Amino acid sequence: MASIKKRLEANIKGPFFVDSSCINCGSCWQINPESFTSTGNNAYVYSQPKSKRELNKALLAVIDCPVNAIGSANDIKYDQPTEDFPLLVTDHPEGKIYYNGWSSRKSFGASSWLIRKESGNVLIDSPRWNKPLAKKIEQLGGISQMLLTHKDDIADHSLWAKMFKCQRWIHEADSDLAKDCETKITGLGSIYMCPKLNLIPVPGHTQGSVIAVLGDKKQILFSGDHLWWNRSKETLVASKKFCWWDWNEQVKSVEKLLYLDVEWLLPGHGFAKKFRPGEWKVAVEDFLGYC
């Protein structure tokens, strides 16, 4: 639970605050950029919620925070958000896409996503294990398969797999921390995990990083930590600083994605982004031009 004694100075006066246990993972300002932002070292509240909708989003940020660093005044602390995780992001012809929230410290607050598909639901990376989300996912049809995009974002995958008896996929080059995964992806060729969900190995951030692409047109790209959107600079970003394996290989792996038809980029970290037709290719070309 956040502590008022550890309330950061940067917070604007009002009921919601961030305390000094914040690890600057970004989950709160990605889900609620109207109230939260970052100093570069930690998050803080720059605008208190003014409407019911903003209050709801702030309460969701409290749940999402992986280290309980967001506090609120006693009278609203026990309010339940009217809309709850998993949150619907978009309704694609190949499946509804949800953001799971409940980020885990074990994954440094990385985002995880659920695809509700006719052939069986797919979890992309693992949220923090918790019963409320498990119950909601059960109501949505459970989990048939799980992709772990790379070894950093595996969080509580074993607990989710135990609950839903799903088949887990990870690249063999990243499987040292998730040895019990049922399916190991090998090599650099793409492979279909299930109908219309293509897995593409993208070595770079880690040797075994893999992305998932849903659909043939207006695709949904689940990018793990391979790349994400920078909202203030309006650019695609991959991080050389946080590249754990090989930066040149990571850039080459971004080139592979030039000819996709991406409508939504849903990353592990950083902002999600909806692209207009033609914008994706320009964004990738711009990224490669700067490398």
Ligand code: SF4
């Ligand atoms: S979600 Fe929590 S840990 Fe992450 S940036 Fe916000 S306050 Fe900090």
